[in-house]
Amino acid sequence: MNNFLSWLEETTIAEWVASSTWGYAITLSSHGVGMAIVVGLTAIIAIRILGFPAVINLSELRKLLPVLFFGLLLNFVSGIALFMAAASEFFYNIAFQIKILMIVIGLFLVFYLDKSVLKRAAAHSDVDLVLSKKTQIFALMTILIWWLSVVLSGRLIGYVIYV
Amino acid sequence: MFENLAQWIKETPLHEIFTSSYWIFPAAETLHFMGLTLLVGSLLVVDIRGMGFLKKITFESVHKLVPIALFAFSINLATGFIFIFSDPDRYFINIAFQLKMFLIMVAGINALIFEFVVFRPATAGMVDPDKSYVAKITSCLSLLIWASVIVGGRLIPYVEY
Numbered sequence: 511m512n513n514f515l516s517w518l519e520e521t522t523i524a525e526w527v528a529s530s531t532w533g534y535a536i537t538l539s540s541h542g543v544g545m546a547i548v549v550g551l552t553a554i555i556a557i558r559i560l561g562f563p564a565v566i567n568l569s570e571l572r573k574l575l576p577v578l579f580f581g582l583l584l585n586f587v588s589g590i591a592l593f594m595a596a597a598s599e600f601f602y603n604i605a606f607q608i609k610i611l612m613i614v615i616g617l618f619l620v621f622y623l624d625k626s627v628l629k630r631a632a633a634h635s636d637v638d639l640v641l642s643k644k645t646q647i648f649a650l651m652t653i654l655i656w657w658l659s660v661v662l663s664g665r666l667i668g669y670v671i672y673v
Numbered sequence: 674m675f676e677n678l679a680q681w682i683k684e685t686p687l688h689e690i691f692t693s694s695y696w697i698f699p700a701a702e703t704l705h706f707m708g709l710t711l712l713v714g715s716l717l718v719v720d721i722r723g724m725g726f727l728k729k730i731t732f733e734s735v736h737k738l739v740p741i742a743l744f745a746f747s748i749n750l751a752t753g754f755i756f757i758f759s760d761p762d763r764y765f766i767n768i769a770f771q772l773k774m775f776l777i778m779v780a781g782i783n784a785l786i787f788e789f790v791v792f793r794p795a796t797a798g799m800v801d802p803d804k805s806y807v808a809k810i811t812s813c814l815s816l817l818i819w820a821s822v823i824v825g826g827r828l829i830p831y832v833e834y
Contacts (some may be wrong), residue, residue: 535831539824545706546823554738563737566718570727577717657707658746665703 515598527595534595540588545664547581549656552620559627559641559649568631568639575624582617605666612659619652679761691759701755708748709826713819715742723787723812726802732795732802744774769832773825780818 518524526533555571593600600606623645631639682688691697715738721727722735757764764770791808796799802808 539827542709542823542827543820546710546820547714547717549710550712552714553711554714554718554741557741563734565731565734565737567729570729571718573727574718574721577721627770657710661706661710662703665699665706669699673786 511601512598515601518594518597518650521594523551523591524594524597527551527591534592537588537591539594540584541592543583544584545661548578548585549661551578551581552616552656553653555623555628556649556653559623560646561641566633567636568628569636572624573634575628577623578620600667601669603667605663609660609663609667612640612655612663616660619648619655623652675765679765682758682761685758687758688761691755697755698759701752701759705749705752705756708745708752709823711745712742712749713823714814715739715745716819720812720815723791723802723808723815725809733794734743736792763833764829767829767832769825769828773822773829776822776825779817780822783811783814783818787815792801 527537528534552562553670555568555574558566558568558571625642626648627639627645691701718727718801719738719742722730722732727735787808791800791802791805791811795805796803
């Protein structure tokens, strides 16, 4: 494993991110913009499922999913590049490990919300859409996972790098 | 001027409080990031609507997200003050910070133009917001400016020398 991680750090992409003047800044900036898109749009959709503002159609919000996926793609690409630049440090960093696990859980929750709420809203043009307590709890969990886990652990990666 | 301001900040009790614990800065950073996602999330919906998409949502409806954006912005203003008060020497002279503050000001003016040239006249029935070029331009600009604000913020540590 350690050989693989060291190899990653020696690739052209990793060296561009780690050593060029703008590599790290550009990649990290893209990661920040992508985060805002993914976490921000999910938060708004989840807050809407919780009931606010009731006048906004969930079927219309569902049309923003391609934008959310664009943000995901941006973060997937920039995230891999950032990881490669210091692979052997990130891999063993507890904050990083928690972050990745929470991203996977968060994505499942987004997928669940789409399947259980947004798709139905789109199919019935928002008519008779019942937002059950269960889906609302899932919406709340999605916000908490993205914010408390992903954003928090992402921030803390730099602070616990030597733990 | 900046040196005096930084010196004054370092003599305030707030500076002492914010630097009294190692964890206040990262905690404020985390809140700043949560605020930024909420700000961008709400503005994405408002501005994409303003650009002419999602027409089933009326302008009045989408405008209900503006308080969320303002709430998020106040979180970031407050946590931003914590950064500045913790480490004033670092920010005022930083070109990325200066650029970021300038962009936030432009974003504010841009939002006011949307509010007073498009939204309020539209609610009064004087303007059709879906036919307004000002709506489309200010909405598009808003997204571009806020994306640049994020980039500006991310660049602050890289232009420190």
